[in-house]
Amino acid sequence: MTQPVRADLVDAIPRxxxxxxxxxxxxxxxxPAFRFLGxxxxxxxxxxxxxxxxVLPEKLATEQMEMLVVVLPxxxxxxxxxPASRVAVDRNADLALLRMDGEAxxxxxLAPEHSVREGQEIAxxxxxxxxxxGMTPVTHRGIxxxxxxxxxxxxxxxxxxxxxxxxxxxxxxxxxQLDATAYPGNxxxxxxxxxxxAVVGVVNMVFVKSTKESVLSDPSGITYAIPVExxxxxxxSAK
Numbered sequence: 001m002t003q004p005v006r007a008d009l010v011d012a013i014p015r016x017x018x019x020x021x022x023x024x025x026x027x028x029x030x031x032p033a034f035r036f037l038g039x040x041x042x043x044x045x046x047x048x049x050x051x052x053x054x055v056l057p058e059k060l061a062t063e064q065m066e067m068l069v070v071v072l073p074x075x076x077x078x079x080x081x082x083p084a085s086r087v088a089v090d091r092n093a094d095l096a097l098l099r100m101d102g103e104a105x106x107x108x109x110l111a112p113e114h115s116v117r118e119g120q121e122i123a124x125x126x127x128x129x130x131x132x133x134g135m136t137p138v139t140h141r142g143i144x145x146x147x148x149x150x151x152x153x154x155x156x157x158x159x160x161x162x163x164x165x166x167x168x169x170x171x172x173x174x175x176x177q178l179d180a181t182a183y184p185g186n187x188x189x190x191x192x193x194x195x196x197x198a199v200v201g202v203v204n205m206v207f208v209k210s211t212k213e214s215v216l217s218d219p220s221g222i223t224y225a226i227p228v229e230x231x232x233x234x235x236x237s238a239k
Contacts, residue, residue: 009123009141009194016041016125016192017137019108022071023051023098023188024131026081027064034081039126039188040070041199043097043235046104050231051188053089053096054206070100073135080135088238093173093230094204097238108190111198113229116176120144124203124225126189128182141194142180142223150175175224176201182223191225201225 019042025035038055042048049070060066072080087097123141150173176191184205191201203225 009139012123012192012194012197013125013139015106015197016108016123016139016190017073019106020073020125020137020190021049021082021100021105022073022127022131022135023049023055023084024069024071025057025060025066026069027061027066029064030066034069034071034131036071036127036130036185038184039186039203040098041188041190042105042107043110043199043231044107044238046107047100047102048087048107048235048238049084049098049100050190050202050234051096051098052202052204052206052226053091053094055188056086056089056096068098070098071131071135072105073137088234090230090234090237093226093234095202095226095231095234097234108192109196109198110228110232110235111193111196111200113227113232116144116147116200116227118144118147121194122176122178122180122191122200123194124178124180124182124186124189124191126182126186126203128185130185140180140182140186142178144176145179146177147174148177149173175204175226178223178225180223181221186223191228199231200228202228202231 040049040051084098189203
């Protein structure tokens with residue numbers, strides 16, 4: 001039996017959607033000119049955009065006038081496009097901050113550190129399949145099913161990869177395992193408390209799986225998120 005959507009989530013979604021953007025690159029001579037890469041959301045002063053580091057291109061074709069952009073939700077992509085630049089990156093937590101041009105968006109509040117518990121209800125909003133169906137943010141809901149280390153020791157050395165070795169040799173880094181289904185375009189989406197609307201994490205669809213599920217031959221369908229304390233630390237470093 002499907003559970004009814006809570007009234008507080010219904011109230012929170014419009015506030016969250018106003019702060020969510022698409023992250024990509026734009027090159028006028030390319031077809032399509034806009035290339036979607038992931039989701040982001042406004043934090044800090046409203047001009048800072050949080051997303052996953054792996055979402056960003058390693059290099060821009062500046063000689064072909066390619067530039068990093070964020071796209072505000074709407075029917076017309078070009079009219080809602082804002083140039084953006086990198087401000088700070090945390091490769092270890094796969095997080096990045098961008099600064100966009102133009103007017104500020106409503107910044108999403110960040111939840112207190114270590115406030116998330118297993119079984120807690122959550123939701124996330126982003127662009128699960130990019131801009132294929134238009135830049136309309138989509139919200140999924142579920143619970144935090146586990147708080148788990150990002151790297152799991154392997155019984156066989158053949159199961160190790162460089163990313164996993166770095167994880168196992170460093171400090172314990174725990175992530176949120178969710179029972180809600182996300183898609184690659186959701187990378188960078190805000191994971192939030194439906195009751196307060198405060199961000200508790202950042203959805204990650206690539207970086208975590210490369211270490212957490214390195215021995216699986218098929219995708220598990222499990223969704224993960226980076227805890228918000230890592231984003232808070234990146235914001236502090238950017239100041």
